[in-house]
Amino acid sequence: MAETSWSVALRALRGGAPGAAGAQGVGSGLQRAQAFMILATMLYRASHLAIGLVAVVQRHRDQPVQYAAVAAAVGLSVLVYGTALRRGWFTRRHVWADVVVCGCLLPFALWAWGGARESATLGWAMILGGSASAAVAVALDRVQVAAAVVLLAGTHVIGYQAVGASPAVVLGHLNSLLSSAVMAWVFWWYLRRQGRLLDDANARALTAEAHRARYEERLEHHRALHDTVLATLTTLAAGGIDANAPEVRERCAREAAYLRRLVQQTSDALPRRQIGTALEEAVRAAEGLRLKVTARYHALPHVPPEVATALADAVAEALNNVRRHAGTGHAYLTAAVSHEGHEEGHGADHDAGPGGGSGGGSCGTDTGPGGDGTGGGVVVTVVDRGRGLDPERYAPGFGLRRSVHDRMAEVGGRATVDGAPGEGVRVELRWPG
Incomplete structure (x- = not known):
């Protein structure tokens, strides 16, 4: 059975790989940071969708366009975040589609065909722009982030003016929009930095372990030489035995063969x-x-x-x-x-x-x-x-x-x-x- 998107992301947070292609290692600190940001922004969007569903059920039960708008927002959110969970990170064209559709077109569609003529009936669609700006802040580069935030802010200003919203409502929603983008960017910057520091620490630890393994291998070779070849040479140099004796020649032949094996030995060639x-x-x-x-x-x-x-x-x-x-x-x-x-x-x-x-x-x-x-x-x-x-x-x-x-x-x-x-x-x- 195929893994669900939730299980993939949670496994990444626990140290497994979310399946992302890239230069980082499996279960790296950067991948964990990415998995956390995907989950955080997805939960933020889920809270906005829940608000929208409640608002439609309470205020627009007789407006099919309102239900269609909620369905469109849910479908696009599944595309954006489901793809991100499978791939390990956001797809930029999906994020832009979310900005254009959920952040800009839905409010105007509700105003034109969904009976939204006051700020209270249009607000649930406007707040989708806040979660869209959070995804934008972590998925796009700086120029694109600025362009997307300006586009969302313009939609808020024009949309609320069309329904005659008070300046306090407009400023409040603009503040929420900008705050979402800024906080998401700050969180992403911090987590990405910590993830890279963790990856660097892991790399240093692996390097140190490799050095230690090589040192232990050299030490083992030194001990082996000390116990065999050096012992034989010391005895011959002391003159206590006849170097031409058959048993001595046999031992020298065995140790010459041992030296050849030692040079060619691999880690799986243990006796x-x-x-x-x-x-x-x-x-x-x-x-x-x-x-x-x-x-x-x-x-x-x-x-x-x-x-x-x-x-x-x-x-x-x-x-x-x-x-x-x-x-x-x-x-x-x-x-x-x-x-x-x-x-x-x-x-x-x-x-x-x-x-x-x-x-x-x-x-x-x-x-x-x-x-x-x-x-x-x-x-x-x-x-x-x-x-x-x-x-x-x-x-x-x-x-x-x-x-x-x-x-x-x-x-x-x-x-x-x-x-x-x-x-x-x-x-x-x-x-x-």
Whole structure:
């Protein structure tokens, strides 16, 4: 079913588009100002038509010309304002037709054929000129506004003189005519100015949001490079591993392919990995740089892909920190569902590693890394038996701050780092936080 003119205008005032063609955006401030002025002037005309109908019913029941005049005024008003509502603004030729017919010809037609011989019987037609002047003031340019107002004022003077109206009546109606035009123009000027200010503010907000999105994208690229390529280059530069080792060459090839994907990546090309698979990729990458990782997974839940990616990236950086700073070649990874009560059942496994009895080997799993839990949160810990850290002097660097803490915060999780001198470091990642 097609929308009514009223619903179109009201939707525009609420922020939708009235369907107007133009340079402004859909639901812009200027379009809202236009929709308001259309409704305001239409209601003004409706009040004059109501006065005219009441006057005809009370005073001219036996004058068919009077009813025909009311019908003509109603029909022309529907044309003017109905078209304006559909298009989003007034059509100038329709506004001029309203001025000529309702504002000028109807009073003379009633005087000539409708029995209007005194100001009281002609007044209802004259006041239509007031609502016509309001539409003129907002729809036409200044020269045309002046011409239309002069034409309407001349009709008032000549028409009232023809029925012998007093100067007070003539001046009162002229004042109403001019006041309608002036007030409508002032309202339209103010609303149009406010609408443009709103559009400018919206444009600045959109520009700022675009800048922020570009900054976040660059930051994400920096973090990705820090966690992968830079970690590999740092290790090679330190000389701690053989650059020609097969596993190192394989990692370099993977990261070269990653760089190519990063350059070509679009916003809809985000990785869509399960949590277990993502964590295993982080473990294998660390093992490619000669870090032994003992990993255990316990009934991993299904989490959103962006959460799985954030956890895996945070784990990769935590393992990089173990390799670079802990002074040990062995790390322990535990990942489990964090349902209430579930963690208690796996409490010993959560502390796998130093004192946790993870068992030997590179990777031990209870359910496999694919993740077959039924839902809920997840907790991942990375523990080492290295030199540890002094909590009073600890300040997270770029890796922990950006790649661990910030990544977890962005997906609604949190990261905590705990350690003591000579007792290793424990990094705990939780989602939800």
